Amino acid sequence: MGLSINKVLCCGFNFPHHSHSSGYHHIVPLISDEYLNANRYLFGNSEFGSFKRKINLLIYDILIPFKYKEHQLIHYIYPENHLLVSVSKKRVNVATVHLPVEWLEKNSKRSFIGELRYHAFLKLDGIITLSQDQADLLKEYLPNSNIKFIPHGINELTSKPLKIPKDNFKIVVIGSNFRDYNIIYNLLKFIESESKNWEIHMLGLEKSRISEFKDNKNVKVYKYLEEDQYISIIENSHVHLLPVTFATANNALLEAHALGVPTVATNLQAIKDYALSTTRLFDSEQELINELLDVERMDTDQYNILRVNTHNESKRFYWSNIKKEVMDFYEEVKMNK
Missing domain, CATH: 3.40.50.2000 (Glycogen Phosphorylase B;)
Structure with a gap:
């Protein structure tokens, strides 16, 4: 026994x-x-x-x-x-x-x-x-x-279908521990140079970093959120971006997957331990941009199949x-x- x-x-x-x-x-x-x-x-x-x-x-x-x-x-x-x-x-x-x-x-x-x-x-x-x-x-x-x-x-979390309006592609970044901010800075430069209608929503950003992002027109920084607001922002995002320099477990990755939100993350072994078949890994900034563009180009049916598969596979965790x-x-x- x-x-x-x-x-x-x-x-x-x-x-x-x-x-x-x-x-x-x-x-x-x-x-x-x-x-x-x-x-x-x-x-x-x-x-x-x-x-x-x-x-x-x-x-x-x-x-x-x-x-x-x-x-x-x-x-x-x-x-x-x-x-x-x-x-x-x-x-x-x-x-x-x-x-x-x-x-x-x-x-x-x-x-x-x-x-x-x-x-x-x-x-x-x-x-x-x-x-x-x-x-x-x-x-x-x-x-x-x-x-x-x-x-x-x-x-256990639930997932919902989501459309991808071409004029408002939402990327959510959650947390601050071991985050690779250079990746985010360079992504913002790409968004600006290409006039992309992409929004980066930043949750749980450390206080010392808020001033670096709060005035950027392509970024929304959230200082404090109730639980239902926090979940709502994640589940209404099209992609979860996870650029990290180190990882063990990552609550942001687990939460996004459980809500059906596909993740694009740095290619680290610890990320692979939690990756799903729908998780996209990148080794360079160009690979990151290519992965984001690929998701943006999906039609609604393709994208929602991706969300369903993400949510279902996440149940093993x-x-x-x-x-x-x-x-x-x-x-x-x-x-x-």
């Missing part, structure tokens, strides 16, 4: 920048009946990176062992932000790693806190990564650890499907403990 969810304790928090449909914490109700959320502790609403938030995460990590009940397995949802002293060898410990391996190397062994973090990761019985190349690199850094790539998931892989990994780790 497999591990029951009342024997699993999940530890983590909710990021404020995630939409209601995104974020790794959405898997928690499927794998555990208890979630220790750092947001509910002292200074839990403080901004990430602030002194108060650092105090919050330190107190939280110290208190985790006092919250153990009959739990046999502890799953750290966002370990990079707090994992220092809470790992107990009396229980099975699993963590999902989101950041690049370089982050762990940079933040380990160079200070007292770094040493604590490094040894905490060494104590883990299992590590889940969100891309295959991330798993391969982490195995080089932690060669004795049980490391497995299990995809990030997405909540629903959390209900990812859950089984995570639970199977729990059993593997538990047997090897």
Whole structure:
């Protein structure tokens, strides 16, 4: 018999920048009946990176062992932000790693806190990564650890048909982490030089970048959106553009696909881990432009077949499907403990 969810304790928090449909914490109700959320502790609403938030995460990590009940397995949802002293060898410990391996190397062994973090990761019985190349690199850094790539998931979303008016081709860019802004700058130059009626809608743009785009006539920048507005802008876009310099899981990619919006993305291995047959990858700015032009030239029927296929293929990343892989990994780790 497999591990029951009342024997699993999940530890983590909710990021404020995630939409209601995104974020790794959405898997928690499927794998555990208890979630220790750092947001509910002292200074839990403080901004990430602030002194108060650092105090919050330190107190939280110290208190985790006092919250153990009959739990046999502890799953750290966002370990990079707090994992220092809470790992107990009396229980099975699993963590999902989101950041690049370089982050762990940079933040380990160079200070007292770094040493604590490094040894905490060494104590883990299992590590889940969100891309295959991330798993391969982490195995080089932690060669004795049980490391497995299990995809990030997405909540179930619906898709709707959409026309492509030739005078208003909408491209949505979501998020800011590891985004390749040079690609966007050069795309805007192409739009201007060719007098294309293309609009770039930018959601979740970091504050320091807003001034660079807000006055461009071909760009619409959204500072804050309610969940229904956020979803509406994505699903009413014709293409999701994802130019990145690094990737593991990408909530924007998962959300766009679940809404049926085809993606044009940088050709990285981690993007391929989540790509569908409808996902278009580019290695150069000219390839990007060619892919966008190809979508723009589709008639409505062709385009909506593309949306239907995108939505249907995205279902393999629903959390209900990812859950089984995570639970199977729990059993593997538990047997090897």
